[in-house]
Amino acid sequence: MQNTVTVILAGGRGSRLEPLTRDRAKPAVPFGGLYRIIDFALSNCLNSGMRKLLVLTQYKAQSLDRHISVAWRNYFCRELNEFIDVVPPQQRIADSWYQGTADAVYQNIYAIERERPEHVVVLAGDHIYKMNYKAMVDFHREQDADITVGALRASEEEAKQFGVMQINDQQQIIGFQEKPDQPQCIPGEPGVCLASMGIYVFKARFLFEQLCRDATLEDSRHDFGADLIPSAIDTHRVFAFPFRDENRDATGDVKREAYWRDVGTLDAYFEANMDLIHVDPQLNMYDQAWPIRGFQPNVPPPKFVFGSEIEGGGGGEPQRRGEALDSIVCQGVICSGGSVRRSIIGPEVRVNSFASVEDSILFEGVNIGRHAKIRRAIIDKGVHIPQGMQIGYDLELDRQRGFVISPGGVVVIARGERVDHDPVESASQPTPVG
Structure with a gap:
């Protein structure tokens, strides 16, 4: 060649x-x-x-x-x-x-x-x-x-x-x-x-x-x-x-x-x-005979904390457990008492206590606030989801918030998007290109 x-x-x-x-x-x-x-x-x-x-x-x-x-x-x-x-x-x-x-x-x-x-x-x-x-x-x-x-x-x-x-x-x-x-x-x-x-x-x-x-x-x-x-x-x-x-x-x-x-x-x-998250995906990313290369960030391994702990010790309080099931989790991720299912979690993402992420793609540096719930969403780099926010559960509300909704019903939040509970027009803040 x-x-x-x-x-x-x-x-x-x-x-x-x-x-x-x-x-x-x-x-x-x-x-x-x-x-x-x-x-x-x-x-x-x-x-x-x-x-x-x-x-x-x-x-x-x-x-x-x-x-x-x-x-x-x-x-x-x-x-x-x-x-x-x-x-x-x-x-x-x-x-x-x-x-x-x-x-x-x-x-x-x-x-x-x-x-x-x-x-x-x-x-x-x-x-x-x-x-x-x-x-x-x-x-x-x-x-x-x-x-x-x-x-x-x-x-x-x-x-x-x-x-x-x-x-x-x-x-x-x-x-x-x-x-x-x-x-x-x-x-x-x-x-x-x-x-x-x-x-x-x-x-x-x-x-x-x-x-x-x-x-x-x-x-x-x-x-x-x-x-x-x-x-x-x-x-x-x-x-x-x-x-x-x-x-x-x-x-x-x-x-x-x-x-x-x-x-x-x-x-x-x-x-x-x-x-990619299937047990036997059509595209095998783990084949060392034909490796796919990319940038490997120099950050710590992923961490999952608060295993079956009852916060505050009181009876009837919800349990919090940092876990990820049927998912891909990258370096630097912290599941701090939050739950991830059937999702792809990019580098240095944080999923806080009692939060739930399902069937979603989170780019680098996304922060999911406590008690937030995310379903069928793509969230771009560095976006912060406030405490208690729900995304992907009411598409009309998400549309009123200014989020993009794909024809298949996937909610997409752009980089720099302001995420509010109230259905107001989102505004993008100047951010570095990435």
Whole structure:
């Protein structure tokens, strides 16, 4: 992989994930307690032996830039020509924001050319999955392909949100439609389509030529799926590479169902997180053969206190017990007499006495006051929930308080949100980006 440069597109707004993306880019949104969404693509790169990475950012990139600096730079050695560079918009070619995925790469073409690569891998930094990119690059070389596209089986309804491909017996792409209203299904498999994962391998010289050509077209959207790939399939060697999941069970066997998630909506994000707390989740985060890396904060281990103690010693007083059941609990958490069930608790969260947290996701530094009750909620970094507050039990009241309610009924409280008992309009206070 020495002659391969990997470009990770990490500049999306993530508007469907607001308010979680109010102060951060979508790839920087926390996932699974300790991780950020981009950690999955970066872990795949590291596990695949890819050591030359350019992360292209755009909107609200400070949090993402800081995360990569503290969590990832130590894995790469400049003296060995390894790097992970965060590249903000340079405006060296144009004075505008990126117009599409192809334009984002085109505007950074000098940074790629400088490494004189033989192949360029382009992938998105906002999906949850495990994949060996080296196998895809090897396939690309074996086919002498100009472009290879990562391919995923998807339902007909899901495929409307992706590029849809048709292939021949040699896996060469003979048709490609970007986000079609009526996707073409795989022959003999009604209701199933072959969808693009947004992962591409290019011959470097071919990529540079196509990007320069596309940049001159006024009617182009400057997008790989909408423009470059459809224009190349009739004249060049364009192949599909079927997704090979590296997700394994406790015995080391590849899981039966391939795992790939676009956590682009609040409900999809919530469900993907909640899957992690199952006894046998679809995504195995404990597989040491394909580890997912992220930032490990230097804080104490989690602590659970007040076991079955009767406060005040009086008869009839409620018991308080610090406990967490069917949950993921990160470093620095203190369950100080509070109860957590079926939830993901981020670093340095405190759940105080007699509080209850169920089916929820708490980001770093959240404080749950005494006797508070939280159900089906996502609470962003550093939010304080007052004593006795109830969230997720009366959605209309939560809506009056100014909280976001997802279509699936998940209450989302943004970072910096003022949380009051009375149904008043919440106000955000200026906070550091994170």
